[in-house]
Amino acid sequence: MSQRIHRPIDSPLRTGLTRDELWEAADKGLIKCWEIGRQRAARFPDLAQRRSADELPVLGWKGGVSRSLKKNEKYGSLKYLAQWQGLRGEDLDIDLGSERVMTCSRTKMVVTFTPDRSKYFNQVAEAEA
Template sequence: MSQRIHRSIDLPLRTGLNRNELWEAHDKGLIKCWEVGRQRAARFPDLAQQCLAGELPVLGWKGGVNRSLKKLEKYGSLKYLAQWQGLRGEDLDVDLGEERVLTCSRTKMVVMFTPDRTKYFNQIAETNE
C-alpha cells in the first residue's frame, strides 16, 4: 500500500501546529521539512538555484554531498528529499514506503533516499559529510 505524502506548492504554509502535529503525524515531518525548504528558497536564492540545477547541497538532513567520494553511492533521508523539493519550488511528493534515487549534477554522487534510517546512520565514516 502506498504511503505517498503529497502537498501542492500552491497551498500556504501551515501555522499554529504543535510539535507533535508537525513531526509525529502521518507524514512523519515531511510536510514541515518541505515547508522549511520553501522558506529557505526565499531567503537563500543561490541555494534554491543549486537545487534547481540538480545539485544535492548539504542541508540539515542526511543526503547532501559537497564532494565526490571513493564510493559514489550513499543513502539519504526522506526528510532531505522533502526539503530539497521545497527548495526547488516543487509539490511535495514523497512515498514513505519507497526509496528514490537522485544523482547530484555537480559531484555525480548517487544518493538513495530511503525510509530505512539504519541505512544512512550505519554508513561508513568515509561517506559522512
C-alpha cells in the same frame, strides 16, 4: 502498502501546530521539511539556484553531498528529499514505502533516499570518508 505524502506548491505554510503535529503525525515530518525548504529558497537565493541545477547541496538532513567520495553512492533521508523539493519550488510528492535514486549533477554522487533509517543512520559521515 505505500503511503504517498503530497501537497501542492501553492499550499499555504501551516501555522499554530504543536511539535507532535509537525513531526510525529502520519507524514513523519515531511510536510514541515518541505515547508522549511520553501522558506530557505526565499531566504538563500544562491542555495535555490544550486538546487535548480539538480545539485544535492548539504542541508539539515542526510542526503546532500559537498564532494565526491571514494564510494560513489550513499543513502539519504526522505526528510532531505522533502526539503529539496521545497527548495526547488515543487509539489511535495514522496512515497513513504519506496526509495528514490537521484544523482547530484555537480559531484555525480548517487544518492538513494530511503524510508529505512538504518541504511543512512550508521553510514560513515561525509567528513570522515
